[in-house]
Amino acid sequence: MEASDAELIAWVLGGNTDAYGHLVARYRDRYARYARRMLGNRDDAEEALQDAFVRAYRSLERCADRDRFGAWLFRILVNRCRTSGARRARRQQTFVQDETALMTAAEEHPSERSALREEIEQALAQLVPEQREAFLLKYVEEMSYEEMAEVTGVGISALKMRVKRACERLRELLQEEVERVPAE
């Protein structure tokens, strides 16, 4: 039977550093998706995810509910993504400036489906970070507003407004593109 998060944490705190590798393997792919969607490129996403795992390890004793390590780690990741995004904004390396790369990628995958994926990622990148974060948590991570509030520290009414505005903006950006794609 697979060890629980709480058991693995107990082993790590008892001196078995290797046990932490099981926690990394357990959560990396699931949380890589959020980081990738939030930050828009693989390198920044993996750096933020690595940072989250390392910070979680160093603060493992502070994980109050060890059976909910995943949720605790996710809060750290959300913060790392915010920091990474803000740092990049200061460098003026916005998502929009990746447009050339996105267009190139689209050309490499000429099917309509891949083109739509590129359009969606590009539209997502044009949202302000707060709206992008709220949209991803609600519709991609499929969290309740209560869970979102716990993760972000933002009030539920503000989160609802962010999601609403994110949806409106995405519709503006993508309506025309989606109408061109045949129904599955």
Next chain:
Amino acid sequence: MSQRNDEMRNDDVLIEQIARDLRAEVRVDPAFDAQVMARVRAGGMPLRRRAALRWMLRPRTLTLSPLGALAVAAGFAGVVVTSTLTMRRALVVAPASVHRVAGAETVRTVQFVLTAPTASRVSLAGDFNGWSTTAAPLHRAAGADVWSVSIPLTPGRHVYAFVVDDSVWVPDPTAPRAPENDFGPPNSVVTVLGAST
């Protein structure tokens, strides 16, 4: 009213289509786990273990009566060698010393260090040398209590221990313990990263 409802349904379909695309799986670099674990090991230990180590290494002053001191000294004598060895340290993985061995895969030179002021001999035994107690002797730095040896290791996980004066097996105090050693003296683990990492 009906037109408005149709628009809302269309909006929902659009958002759900966007979300479905964004829910697609994202795979990380195959070296991701090794990179995280290397940073974990290089960056220190969790809070509780750091606190415990600080507590162990904190200098203390003991005040004893002459009789008490005699009794403590008798008991202490048996363990002083081991405690001296285990309270100090260290393991260092040489960061950039990669070289090729003819006919073999890429190996990395790894330096093992132990502070052992009272030892006459120290050697390194592990799964990489068949647990030989003589194959990898450590050399004492001139005028210091530090013993070290550098050996080439292939990428992967290796289990080892120090052997002091041919008889006392000592785990590396700063390296992770090997969890599979349920009996006998504990061993330590070093993970050597591959060339791609």
